[in-house]
């Protein structure tokens with residue numbers, strides 16, 4: 001009987017699919033690397049979210065592994081090259097989290113423009129800070145969307161009704177892909193200089209690592225705010241803290257971090273102009289259910305029928 005190792009929490013419906021297909025489940029969803037690493041050599045399939053790092057060391061131990069299924073979009077936590085060398089297929093579920101991530105982004109933009117979290121906190125501390133927490137309207141402002149693919153487009157559609165001017169940058173898309181009355185495509189420096197709000201929707205890869213660093217923050221308007229519901233590492237976190245503390249930019253709303261979970265000394269904690277959420281972009285009932293069903297169906301279909309859906313590599317290429 002083939003075995004599936006699960007090392008991050010997924011919705012129960014995914015387990016049902018795997019059990020009904022006759023797989024033996026090695027459930028290490030709430031365990032440490034030290035615990036699951038010993039059973040990894042037994043696994044034929046490995047289901048993860050962003051909390052597990054299948055790096056080269058782990059992959060080399062996975063003697064029987066045929067597939068890594070990532071319940072979610074981001075694959076920066078997986079050493080895909082090491083998997084390819086070892087004949088292991090890597091798949092993700094690119095569509096399922098889109099709406100949840102877009103809705104969380106809209107929430108973060110509203111929260112950072114109107115000091116929602118700061119207002120709530122100050123009331124809990126017994127303070128009525130009405131005059132200290134003056135926000136800014138979105139109407140008439142410019143929103144810069146970095147990464148105009150699935151999630152970026154859903155954010156744009158949802159914010160269209162707020163009367164924002166929308167500009168976008170995407171290394172793989174041009175103005176021909178968008179109606180200019182909905183989104184004007186510009187280069188990254190223009191977007192950085194002209195935006196009142198910048199929202200990031202690119203993956204973490206070599207070219208996007210530290211894309212927003214102190215030099216880029218200095219190009220932004222002093223009144224601008226940045227939102228990251230994409231991936232930690234795209235913004236340099238200590239540079240952002242510096243920019244927020246020294247008034248180089250006005251505010252930030254951050255859902256994702258270079259190392260998760262963050263520790264109590266993280267430079268973005270307790271800054272008055274920065275709101276943080278603990279990687280909640282895809283934490284909805286619908287998205288969790290959706291990625292669990294999608295990834296477990298994909299893993300089953302690969303192990304039983306050799307069907308490849310949303311494969312990110314092809315280890316069988318010559």
Ligand code: MLT
Nearest residue numbers: 049050072073074097282
């Ligand atoms: C994703 O990449 O799908 C989201 O960030 C959620 C997750 O990390 O699982």
